[in-house]
């Protein structure tokens with residue numbers, strides 16, 4: 001998907017990018033490729049791949065979940081900024097917190113955010129399970145997002161404690177998400193979340209399967225979260 005196809009595809013979905021936003025995506029691509037030479041950010045570095053598999057794929061969550069109705073977003077394990085930075089570019093009113101356990105990626109994101117002149121961004125170097133235990137951050141976000149971080153059973157333990165009561169947990173998944181959902185049923189019930197909506201669709205061009213899960217965090221759910229949730233990445237914090 002080249003830049004023009006990206007602009008057209010978003011327009012069809014009701015997102016009309018301004019010149020400023022088009023330039024922000026261009027700069028994002030350039031910085032991603034430049035920094036990827038110094039540190040491992042992504043295996044996808046060709047323009048068409050980045051616009052499709054990172055930018056468009058991230059924004060596809062907003063075709064089903066209305067980000068214009070929320071303010072605070074926490075993106076768990078965003079790596080090089082996915083899905084929250086492309087979403088933030090399209091919905092500039094959002095206040096976005098990214099938590100990632102790899103400090104090099106946080107350094108990249110701080111630089112990226114300055115270069116793109118993004119406002120109301122907060123980057124935190126931490127494990128989500130520890131971040132979520134901090135009373136300052138726990139149950140603070142309207143919506144918690146994650147893509148390609150862990151299986152749903154573990155991911156829900158990382159993300160749900162951060163969502164406000166009455167807020168949402170939005171998981172961007174590939175086809176394997178369906179199996180993961182079955183395994184995660186118990187964890188989701190314990191955490192007090194309910195599957196609100198589920199959308200299966202295909203990423204254009206390569207026609208690969210995607211599933212978007214939107215979970216509701218029910219008001220009045222138990223405040224007791226597992227003290228030691230499963231940790232997907234056993235390596236020491238870096």
Ligand SMILES: C[S@@+](CC[C@H](N)C(=O)[O-])C[C@H]1O[C@@H](n2cnc3c(N)ncnc32)[C@H](O)[C@@H]1O
Pocket residue numbers: 076077078079080081082083099100101102105126127128129146147148149158231232233
């Ligand atoms: C495979 S990458 C995916 C990055 C991005 N979400 C994407 O879709 O391209 C997984 C990211 O999650 C981070 N991560 C893994 N476990 C984590 C945890 N427990 N808390 C915070 N970040 C975590 C890793 O450092 C890495 O940047």
